[in-house]
Amino acid sequence: MRVSKNLLEISRLSKRFGGLPALSEVSFRAARGQVTALIGPNGAGKTTLLNCLSGVIKPDAGEILFDGANIAGMSAPRVARLGISRTFQNLRLFPRLSVLDNVLCGLTVQAGDSFLEALLRLPGLRNR
Structure with a gap:
């Protein structure tokens, strides 16, 4: 199997909420080994795109x-399980808990020990 130079390719992705288009035939590529940014004004569809990408919502087409x-x-x-997930902006963290303990509050049983072990390997995180 030939490995594509693009890790992520989105083609003609569309999503509507009621009669309102949130995404209309959006296409872009993210190259393997490169940092890619998604920027735009409020209401441009960034969150909807990330929700489609992470499986939080299903696209209508694309x-x-x-x-x-x-993975659409x-x-x-x-x-x-493929390595794509997202976090939600949530300002209701537990202020008396460490960073690690706040993250672990959201850990599901299915994530297993491998997620925790990966977190603990991050520089400086073990003692926070």
């Missing part, structure tokens, strides 16, 4: 290729 596999419409847990 294709999302991650490492060559079409996959559930969030299935997409997470």
Whole structure:
């Protein structure tokens, strides 16, 4: 199997909420090994795109290729197992807990020890 130079390819992705288009045939590529930014004004569809990418919502049309596999419409847990997930802006953290303990509050049993072990390998995180 030939490895694509693009880790992520989104083609003609569309999503509507009621009669309002949130995404209309959006296409872009993110090259393997490169940092890619998604910027735009409020209401441009950035969050909707990330929600489609991470499986939080299903697109109405289009294709999302991650490492060559079409993940459009996959559930969030299935997409997470491929290595894609997102976090939500939440200012209701527990102020008396460490960074690690706040993260662990959201850890599901399915994530298993490998997630925790990866976190503990991050520089400086073990003692926070």
